[in-house]
Amino acid sequence: MIRINENYLKLKSSYLFSEIAKRVSSFQQSNPDSKIIRMGIGDVTEPLPQSIIKAFHHGVDEMADRATFKGYGPEQGYDFLREKIAHYDYAFRGARISHDEIFISDGAKCDTGNIQELFATDITVAIPDPVYPVYVDTNVMAGRTGENKNGRYENLIYLECTAENNFVPELPKERVDLIYLCFPNNPTGATITKEQLKKWVDFARETKAIILYDAAYEAFIRDEDLPHSIFEIEGAREVAIEFRSYSKTAGFTGTRCAFTVIPRECMAYDSNGNKHSLHAMWNRRHTTKFNGVSYPVQKAAEAIYSPEGQREVKAIIDHYLDNAKIIREKMTSYGYNCTGGENSPYIWVDVKMDSWKFFDMLLNKCQVVCTPGEGFGKCGEGFIRISAFNSRENVINAMERIAKL
Numbered sequence: 001m002i003r004i005n006e007n008y009l010k011l012k013s014s015y016l017f018s019e020i021a022k023r024v025s026s027f028q029q030s031n032p033d034s035k036i037i038r039m040g041i042g043d044v045t046e047p048l049p050q051s052i053i054k055a056f057h058h059g060v061d062e063m064a065d066r067a068t069f070k071g072y073g074p075e076q077g078y079d080f081l082r083e084k085i086a087h088y089d090y091a092f093r094g095a096r097i098s099h100d101e102i103f104i105s106d107g108a109k110c111d112t113g114n115i116q117e118l119f120a121t122d123i124t125v126a127i128p129d130p131v132y133p134v135y136v137d138t139n140v141m142a143g144r145t146g147e148n149k150n151g152r153y154e155n156l157i158y159l160e161c162t163a164e165n166n167f168v169p170e171l172p173k174e175r176v177d178l179i180y181l182c183f184p185n186n187p188t189g190a191t192i193t194k195e196q197l198k199k200w201v202d203f204a205r206e207t208k209a210i211i212l213y214d215a216a217y218e219a220f221i222r223d224e225d226l227p228h229s230i231f232e233i234e235g236a237r238e239v240a241i242e243f244r245s246y247s248k249t250a251g252f253t254g255t256r257c258a259f260t261v262i263p264r265e266c267m268a269y270d271s272n273g274n275k276h277s278l279h280a281m282w283n284r285r286h287t288t289k290f291n292g293v294s295y296p297v298q299k300a301a302e303a304i305y306s307p308e309g310q311r312e313v314k315a316i317i318d319h320y321l322d323n324a325k326i327i328r329e330k331m332t333s334y335g336y337n338c339t340g341g342e343n344s345p346y347i348w349v350d351v352k353m354d355s356w357k358f359f360d361m362l363l364n365k366c367q368v369v370c371t372p373g374e375g376f377g378k379c380g381e382g383f384i385r386i387s388a389f390n391s392r393e394n395v396i397n398a399m400e401r402i403a404k405l
């Protein structure tokens, strides 16, 4: 008799954004004429900029010519892209990362979800609360947790992020092996300073833990003092893995391209205490389970680093940041306390009521979709997340509708 992985039975029946999509679609069916404004999932709305599209087309044309046609590419990504990343995303900011420490992939969701395969199933995992649900769910699937009791899984260490700590978690009191951090944060929009991040790096070095650092929203940082990468922090090469994505940076949510950085010094241990290279292990996994991102997509991603690409991408991010400013100012003027929306496309709004009830009210009364904070964890209860990924017109309309609440 074929049997299932029973860890799946511990999960909520549907993934957060699927549940939201289900509720929105059922509302739309019953109200076919209503014009819904979607500010729930962080999905980009602005088209790919010209320089990127040009490079994308050129890559497609090369595939149509015998002389330039490409079959399987390197699983880790083409050097033309990895070298640009090493230079512009890291060396430029004083972080030492070589091109062969970079693994190109089809998304940070997949990479942050898959990376836990490298670690033992009986390690202790520390996860912020609220948090991007992929980190939790993939550890549940792998069997690292017990049951979900009152909104929390047994055996996980929750790092509470609240207004009291400005949504930056304190170091755990207990021993942990794997630590997830995400800054600028999804969902709260909070940021971390270099001094705060250094404490985490030092903690991981002292305790032989690993930090999984999700920097998918780093392109939204405008404050010069904030770190864009954990590798700007001394010692991080030994204890950190970083995830980046072009989804929110350059409008690639539908195009798919991202990357993961694992320095060669980054080590984990076997049961006898022997060190093993996580770079080598991820390379083994990546080459076994992944055949690379398509050539035209990598050519499109490379164009982001051209002077024209940089200008165009910055203009799009500025557009979303201006949206975020409008949302934050309006929601504050309606009497809500807000975090994020600066150096981040997300605004975390304290609605002081059941977050799914607020979600339903916003959908029914204003035809505006947000993300209920409870979907990100217990500490998200009483909050909603509003995404700034939208047209200016939609943002202004949504704020006018909410004003009438």
Ligand code: MLT
Residues within 6 Å of the ligand: 040, 041, 042, 043, 109, 132, 186
């Ligand atoms: C979000 O809304 O949190 C993100 O868009 C989800 C994702 O990047 O997978």
